[in-house]
Amino acid sequence: MRRLIPTGEAMRPVEFTDVPQPAPEPHEVLIRVEAFALNRGETFLLERAPSELLPGKDIAGLVVQAAADGSGPGVGTRVVGHPPQGGWAEYAAVPTHSLAVLPDGIDSVRASALPLAGITALRLLRTAGSLTGRRVLLTGASGGVGHYVTELAAAAGAELTVVTATPERGKRLAELGAAEVVHDVAAARGPFDVVLESTGGPQLPLAVSKVRRGGVVIWFGQASRTPATLDFFELLGGPERVTIQHFHYAGAPYGDDLAALVRLVERGRLHPEIGRTADWTETADTLVDLRERRIRGKAVLTTGAHR
Template sequence: MQRLIPTGEAARPVAFADVPQPVPQPDEALIKVEAFAPNRGELFLLERPTPELLPGKDIAGLVVQAAADGSGPGIGTRVVGHPAQGGWAEYAAVPTHSLAVLPDSVDSVRAAALPLAGITALRLLRTAGSLAGRRVLLTGASGGVGHYVTELAVGAGAELTAVTATPERGGRLVELGAKVVHEVAAARGPFDVVLESTGGPDLPLALSKARPGGLLVWFGQASRTPVSLDFFQLLGGPQRVTIQHFHYAGAPYGADLAALVSLVAQDRLHPEVGRTTDWARTAETLVDLRERRIRGKAVLLTGGAR
């Protein structure tokens, strides 16, 4: 079968290779991949790839071999999956606890855009707690996680302010019900909850926007710049603020995937897909994602996607 593997080259981050079809573990199903979606974290890994790196965590496709232990969906079932790696290929072995069944109303393109960003948004908002009537600040809101957090938080009754780099990237979030600013300093607090994903100088500034007794959840460092916090400077800001580190990872993922699929099927969650194209164009698409020339998710098709 064919698989995309890292090259270490900035202009062409991946290339096709002929490799053996994966052999599933007893608790894994073999999926014929129809569509996959890259994530920004994978772009970072491709800059200095390790020999064992096999990209691909967000996929949708068809079960062609059910798990030997009897768990999970049967042959012929359409699914969305979140494997640990290896999804940029014709076939992928995925633990059944990281699969969810797709109804006919949810196509493979939208399904492939869900897993990492959608699971992150769901788990992040659970960490933040009840949001009805609460004021929320979201930094780094331009990407897939920001889109899902905005739609879910506003839908839950939050008054959300989103920080995006440009008006163009903020337009969709305004349509979803957010107030949009383009730098953290412009956000008018105080906020009950701050969801911070950029790091660098933005985190202490965002922290200063929290109300006394508020919560800051730190879930990313998109700026790739370390954070410096001055304890004495914090004394001039909110008192008793809680800073909580967050990372989405932790299987099983199947229940969260099923919840996301259900929201899409009910027309309550709307994946933003900025490009859908054949996986022969994966390398150039990765470059365009890296250079932020695509708004929303990019979805690559291996053939046969519904």
Template sequence: MRRLIPTGDATRPVEFAQDAQPVPAPGEVLVKVEAFSPNRGETFLLETPEPGLMPGKDVAGLVVQAAADGSGPPAGTRVVGHPPMGGWAEYTAVPTHSIAVLPDEINAVQAAALPLAGITAVRLLRTAGAVTGRRVLLTGASGGVGHYLTEMAAAAGAEVTAVTATAERGARLLELGATAIVHDVADADGPFDVVLESTGGSALAATLARLVPGGTLVWFGQASRTPATVNFFDLLAGPENAVIRHFHYAGAPYGPDLATLLRLVAGGRLHTEIGRTADWSQTAEVLIELRERRIRGKAVLTIGASR
């Protein structure tokens, strides 16, 4: 079979190679991949790839071999999955605790855009706690996670202020329920009960200063690739008893959260925001666009016919 492997070349980060079809472990299904979605964090790993790196964590396709231990769906079932690696290939093995069965109304392209970004959004909101009637500030809002977070938080009754680079990127977030769009944290009309911060650099301290006393900042990324610094005395002069929480989405099982996301999409309560769809022969070009933040929302690559 064919798979995409890292090259270490920033101008063409992946290339095709021949590989043996994966042999699933007893608790895994073998999936014929119809669509996959790269994440911006994966583009960073490709800059100096570790030996044996096989990217790919967001996939959708058809189960062609059921799990030997009897868990999971039978062959012939359409699924979305979140494997630990190796999803940029014609076939991939996925643990049965990290898949969900697709309803007929959701196609492979839509489904592939859900896993990492959608699971992150769901788990971030759980971490933030009840947001009904609360003021929420979200940085880096025009990426995949940001779109899902905005729509789900607004639907839960939060007043969401989203920080985006441009008005064009923010327009869709207003449609999804954001109360306000700003392009600089300094322009955000605070204070806020909750900050969801994903850019790092100077944004961490700036958003922290916008909290109400006792407010919570959940730090879930560093998209700017600039380390964040917080001055103790600035913090002391800021909101009293502010809480900074580190967040990482990882932790199986992923299947239940994927099923939740599918239910929301199927019911029209969550929308997959896909800024770029292309055949997987164009993966290298799409990865560069994603790395350079030229894609709003998610990018999805298709392998052959998908539905």
């Protein structure tokens, strides 16, 4: 089968190689991959990728070999999965606790855009707690996670302000329920009960300054790739008793959250925002464009077997 592997080259981050099909563990199914999604964090990982790295964590496709231990769906079932690695290939082995069955109304392109970004959004909002009637600020809002957070937070009753680089990127977020779109954290009209911060660098202390007394900043990314510096004396002059909390989405099992995301999409309550769909022969170029912020939302590649 064909698989994409890292090259170590910035302008051509991956290339095809021929390898045997993976041999699933007893608790894994073998999936014929129809579509997979890229994540911007993966573009950074590829810059320093070890030769043994098998990239790819967001896939959708067809079960062609059931799990030997009897768990999970049977052969012929369409699924969305979140494997630990190896998803950018014709076939991938996925633990049965990290996949969900797809209904006929959700195609593999939309489904593959759900796992990492969607699970992150769900778990981030659970960490934030009830948002009904609360003022929320979201930075770095025009990526895959940001679109899901915006739609889910607005539906939960939050008064949401989002930060995007350009008005064009903010337009869709307003349609998804954002109450206000700004293009710099400094322009956000606080104070906010909750700040969801994903850019790091100089934006983090700015975000902290926007929190009300007793509010919380949940720091879940560093898209700027710039180290953040917090001045304790400046903090003393800002909101009292502010909480700064680090968040990371990881922690299997993922199946229940994937199933929840699928139900939301099926019921029209969540809309995967896909900025580009292309054949997987264009993966290298798409990775570069995603890294350089030329794609809004998710980027999805199809293998030719997609439905």
